[in-house]
Amino acid sequence: MENILEIKNLTKHYDGFTLDKVSLALPKGSIMGFIGSNGAGKTTTIKLILNLIHRDGGDIKVFGLDNLKYEKQIKENLGVVFDESSFPINMRVPHIDKVLSKIYKNWDATVFSNYIHKFNLPVSKDIKDFSRGMKMKLSIAIALSHHAKLLILDEATSGLDPVVRDEILDVFLEFIQDENNSIFVSSHIISDIEKVADYITFINNGKIVFCESKDQLLNNYGILKCRHAEFERLDRTYVKGYRKNEFGVEALVVKDKFRGSYTIDRASIEDIMLYTIKGESR
Amino acid sequence: MEIIISNSSDKPIYEQITTQIKNMIITGELKPGEALPSMRFLAKELRISVITTKRAYEELEREGFIETVPGKGSYVAAKNTDFIREEQLRIAETNLQQAAEAAKMAGISLPELIEILKMFYLEEQ
Amino acid sequence: MKGLIIKDLFTLAKQARVFLAVMIFYLIYSIATTNVTMFAAMLTLFVGFLPINAMAFDEQSKWNKYALSMPLTRKDLVLSKYVLSGIAGLIAMLINFAVIMILIRLTNSSTSPKEASLYILGSGGVLVFYIALVLPILFKFGVEKGRMLMMAAFFAPVLIVMLLPKLGIPKPSADLLKFLPYLAPPVLIVILLISITISIRIYQKKEF
Numbered sequence A: 001m002e003n004i005l006e007i008k009n010l011t012k013h014y015d016g017f018t019l020d021k022v023s024l025a026l027p028k029g030s031i032m033g034f035i036g037s038n039g040a041g042k043t044t045t046i047k048l049i050l051n052l053i054h055r056d057g058g059d060i061k062v063f064g065l066d067n068l069k070y071e072k073q074i075k076e077n078l079g080v081v082f083d084e085s086s087f088p089i090n091m092r093v094p095h096i097d098k099v100l101s102k103i104y105k106n107w108d109a110t111v112f113s114n115y116i117h118k119f120n121l122p123v124s125k126d127i128k129d130f131s132r133g134m135k136m137k138l139s140i141a142i143a144l145s146h147h148a149k150l151l152i153l154d155e156a157t158s159g160l161d162p163v164v165r166d167e168i169l170d171v172f173l174e175f176i177q178d179e180n181n182s183i184f185v186s187s188h189i190i191s192d193i194e195k196v197a198d199y200i201t202f203i204n205n206g207k208i209v210f211c212e213s214k215d216q217l218l219n220n221y222g223i224l225k226c227r228h229a230e231f232e233r234l235d236r237t238y239v240k241g242y243r244k245n246e247f248g249v250e251a252l253v254v255k256d257k258f259r260g261s262y263t264i265d266r267a268s269i270e271d272i273m274l275y276t277i278k279g280e281s282r
Numbered sequence B: 001m002e003i004i005i006s007n008s009s010d011k012p013i014y015e016q017i018t019t020q021i022k023n024m025i026i027t028g029e030l031k032p033g034e035a036l037p038s039m040r041f042l043a044k045e046l047r048i049s050v051i052t053t054k055r056a057y058e059e060l061e062r063e064g065f066i067e068t069v070p071g072k073g074s075y076v077a078a079k080n081t082d083f084i085r086e087e088q089l090r091i092a093e094t095n096l097q098q099a100a101e102a103a104k105m106a107g108i109s110l111p112e113l114i115e116i117l118k119m120f121y122l123e124e125q
Numbered sequence C: 001m002k003g004l005i006i007k008d009l010f011t012l013a014k015q016a017r018v019f020l021a022v023m024i025f026y027l028i029y030s031i032a033t034t035n036v037t038m039f040a041a042m043l044t045l046f047v048g049f050l051p052i053n054a055m056a057f058d059e060q061s062k063w064n065k066y067a068l069s070m071p072l073t074r075k076d077l078v079l080s081k082y083v084l085s086g087i088a089g090l091i092a093m094l095i096n097f098a099v100i101m102i103l104i105r106l107t108n109s110s111t112s113p114k115e116a117s118l119y120i121l122g123s124g125g126v127l128v129f130y131i132a133l134v135l136p137i138l139f140k141f142g143v144e145k146g147r148m149l150m151m152a153a154f155f156a157p158v159l160i161v162m163l164l165p166k167l168g169i170p171k172p173s174a175d176l177l178k179f180l181p182y183l184a185p186p187v188l189i190v191i192l193l194i195s196i197t198i199s200i201r202i203y204q205k206k207e208f
Helices: A042-049 A071-076 A093-103 A109-118 A132-143 A162-175 A190-196 A214-220 A228-232 A269-281 B013-026 B039-046 B050-062 B081-106 B110-124 C002-033 C037-061 C063-067 C074-107 C113-166 C174-205
Strands: A003-014 A017-027 A031-035 A057-062 A078-081 A150-154 A182-187 A199-204 A207-213 A221-226 A239-245 A248-254 A263-266 B066-069 B073-076
Touching: A003 A042, A003 A182, A017 A031, A017 A042, A017 A057, A017 A182, A017 A199, A017 A207, A031 A042, A031 A190, A031 A269, A042 A057, A042 A150, A042 A182, A071 A078, A078 A132, A093 A109, A093 A132, A093 C002, A109 A132, A132 A162, A162 A182, A162 A190, A162 B039, A182 A190, A190 A269, A199 A214, A199 A269, A207 A214, A214 A221, A214 A269, A214 B050, A221 A269, A228 A239, A228 A248, A239 A269, A248 A269, B013 B050, B013 B081, B039 B050, B050 B066, B050 B073, B081 B110, C002 C037, C002 C074, C037 C063, C037 C074, C037 C113, C074 C113, C074 C174, C113 C174
Parallel strands: A031 A182, A031 A199, A078 A150, A150 A182
Antiparallel strands: A003 A017, A003 A057, A199 A207, A221 A248, A221 A263, A239 A248, B066 B073
16 A cells, blocks of 8 residues: 555544644655644644544544554554553563563564663563663564554654664664555654654644655755845745844745845754744744 | 765755765776665665655666666666766766856956866865 | 453552462451451452552553553453453452351351352352442543542442431341342343443543
8 A cells, every 4th residue: 555644634623722634644664754843733643543532523544444443453563652651660571571462463572572682671670660761662662563564653752862862763764674664753853853754744733734755845945044125025925934033034935936146044844843833923 | 885965065965875876886886786775774874764865766777877676676787887977078068168158257267267176176085 | 351451460469469468367367266257358358449459550650541552442441350350359259268168167167158158149249239330430530530439339338228227118128138149140240231331331432
């Protein structure tokens, strides 16, 4: 199948927040970064994919299958990592191994053991004595030990130091070497995703702002710097957002439309996100 | 084979890759028939997106520098390196012509122009 | 579901060890005083609290949200608690029975095995009724919020029995009590099934 994850017009109403007709598609074999500020709807979307909460409208297909009808089957091949570790504090790694071998059909104790080793996780300590980084690595080890084809990560790296984040990134890159594997990672720490993501989906206030290939985004947009007067003369259809300061204006623009005499810097994904949000608030 | 990319360069990353690989093929560092790293492996090692490496390889294939066999990988094309050299010569001649005309228009002398050419030529090394 | 029960067993293992020590104390106490009721009561209490403690652990670690990202249905999560209680209850009853039999031998008591088993089955029945009442409450409100309601459920039967004469309803006659062993099982099964159905429905609606 072409898209390993397909969401169409997903809607969910809460008091004071609505996830509004969210649509996105993740092609097989790629990494998609799902970015947005806190409260933008990232976790809500992921919870809806996993059926942790009930949707008010829309369709979700994972591995080409409807996520409600084939829930159990889908979850056999899904590796999920949340931002908190959810194992009862009394348990230890060997217990977890045992429990999961009875839950997942394709549980691979050897692979799990290798990751435990690789991550240096203690085998005879209770979970309650694990540090946050250790708990996260444990969750990731679990997600990778049942031959999952799609990894879903919800803020899995927030609160971890850069060294640990880098280790984890390596593991994910290794995972994606198999072109049948895909990763859907949501985070508000964009630097992690920025380099290796193939696609970026940006959600703001419950709506999808864009869902595009990262290369395209970086090639299309740039930060234009100019004087206030010059700014007023710009064709605003190609200005996505701007920031005025005492001494000039910085604007996120479609690069090609402003070639020539202007100073245009590279825009990072984070820039694109910030300026787009700012732009919308005007 | 070594590839160095810069995130702060104006040149898109895929272009940096194609340029470096082309160079290696032309100078013979990469021999015809030699296997290139897989797109995914290259992406992982360089910490960039697979789409970027894919684009680089597709462009190299389009220009006849490499051949991709589905399921197997990408290999340096058993192409006539003379032909490639001629291609590059043609590009260089066009650019030099443009440079000469621009220089004449700006009143830049030939020795000055040669100095500038020297600087660029040696910088690439 | 097997995995869930194993998880609960691992989680409760630490507590079980402490409990074991307490039970051995009560066992000796019971034999010394030839009164088995303390032992049986403690054992039954422990079984009664088992699913509650298991659910408390789940709640504390937010396990249920994580579990639902695995190939486990909400039905699995609900049923596993009933099954856990069932297994524990059965084992408790067997232990109680064995202990009573030993005591009867030791003290040459006049209690017959039949009387003993009736007593145990009776307490088993109360346990089933209690589980059927308490689990839906816990599934709906969670352990923290459900504590109050649970206490009420605990004392409700006692209160009802005390209030009966006040309401003018006569105490059940000895004749009626004779029928209890035969009436009770089917009634309990029905109550249990209703409880399971309600719990599953509650959990299906829940948002994590």
